[in-house]
Amino acid sequence: MTPVNADTAFELGRTLPALTLDARLVRIAAIAHRAVMTTSLGVEDQVLTAAIAGAARGIHLATLDTxxxxxxxxxxxxxxxVRYGLDIVAYRPRAEDVEDFTARYGVDGFYGSREARHACCHARKLVPLARALKGADVWVTGLRRDQSGARASTPFAEWDGERGLLKVxxxxxxxxxxxxxxxxxHDVPVNPLHARGYPSIGCEPCTRAVKPGESERAGRWWWERDDTRECGLHVAAKVPAYASS
Structure with missing residues (x-):
C-alpha cells in the first residue's frame, strides 16, 4: 500500500465528488493503513456511522467523551x-489535565475568557483527540460546508501537516x-436535542439552542462574539486543500 500524503489529498478531492457516500467511504478505507472517524454523535456523524456500518467497517470509530x-x-x-454492532471507542480527558484547568480557571472558567475556553477545549478535546488518532494516517470527519461561514470552504480532503495525516x-x-x-x-438514530433547536451539539455548558435565522453552529460558545469560533479540532491545513465540487 502506497503512503498517504498530500498527493493523496489531491486525488481524493478530484474523485470523491462523483461517488455515492458508500463508495466514498470504501475508497477512503482502501487507501488507508488505519482510518479513524471521530464522532460527536451529531446528525452528520450518525449518517457516517450508519454508512460505515453498512459499507466500510474497516474504518475505526472514536468519540471524545469530554x-x-x-x-x-x-x-x-x-x-x-447496539444498533450497528460497532466498537465506538471513547477517549476521555486525563484527570490531571482537568484538575490543572480547574485549579487555574475554576470549574466553569471557560465563560471568563477566550484563553480559558481554549484551555478547556485543549484538555477535554485536543489531548484525547491525539490519542484517538494515534497510528492513523486518515482522519474522517462529518464537516459540511453549509454548517457555518467558517466552514464554507471545507474541502473533501486535505493534508494535515501538524498531525501528519490525511483529513477527509x-x-x-x-x-x-x-x-x-x-x-x-435509513432510520438513523439521532440526538433528540436536534428536534429541540440544537443543530450542533457539544458540551452541555457550551451549547444552547439556536435562534431563527442563526447558523447551525451559532449555539456553540455563544457568549463569544466571533462567527468563526471553533474548539481547535479542525485547524487549518498546513498545505493547500483540495475542495473539488
Whole structure:
C-alpha cells in the first residue's frame, strides 16, 4: 500500500465528488493503513456511522467523551453501539489535565475568557483527540460546508501537516436537507436535542439552542462574539486543500 500524503489529498478531492457516500467511504478505507472517524454523535456523524456500518467497517470509530456531555448524547452513544454492532471507542480527558484547568480557571472558567475556553477545549478535546488518532494516517470527519461561514470552504480532503495525516470530509458537499433525507431513508438514530433547536451539539455548558435565522453552529460558545469560533479540532491545513465540487 502506497503512503498517504498530500498527493493523496489531491486525488481524493478530484474523485470523491462523483461517488455515492458508500463508495466514498470504501475508497477512503482502501487507501488507508488505519482510518479513524471521530464522532460527536451529531446528525452528520450518525449518517457516517450508519454508512460505515453498512459499507466500510474497516474504518475505526472514536468519540471524545469530554465529561461534560448532554445525557442525551451519552444515551445515543449506547444506542448507536447496539444498533450497528460497532466498537465506538471513547477517549476521555486525563484527570490531571482537568484538575490543572480547574485549579487555574475554576470549574466553569471557560465563560471568563477566550484563553480559558481554549484551555478547556485543549484538555477535554485536543489531548484525547491525539490519542484517538494515534497510528492513523486518515482522519474522517462529518464537516459540511453549509454548517457555518467558517466552514464554507471545507474541502473533501486535505493534508494535515501538524498531525501528519490525511483529513477527509466525505459530507463536505452535503446540505442539511441531504443529511435529513438520509436519516429518514435509513432510520438513523439521532440526538433528540436536534428536534429541540440544537443543530450542533457539544458540551452541555457550551451549547444552547439556536435562534431563527442563526447558523447551525451559532449555539456553540455563544457568549463569544466571533462567527468563526471553533474548539481547535479542525485547524487549518498546513498545505493547500483540495475542495473539488
Amino acid at each position: 465529561g461534560r456531555l448532554f445525557p442525551e448524547t451519552e444515551a445515543l452513544l449506547a444506542e448507536t453501539r 470530509n466525505p459530507l463536505a458537499d452535503w446540505s442539511g436537507e441531504d443529511v435529513r433525507a438520509y436519516v429518514a431513508a
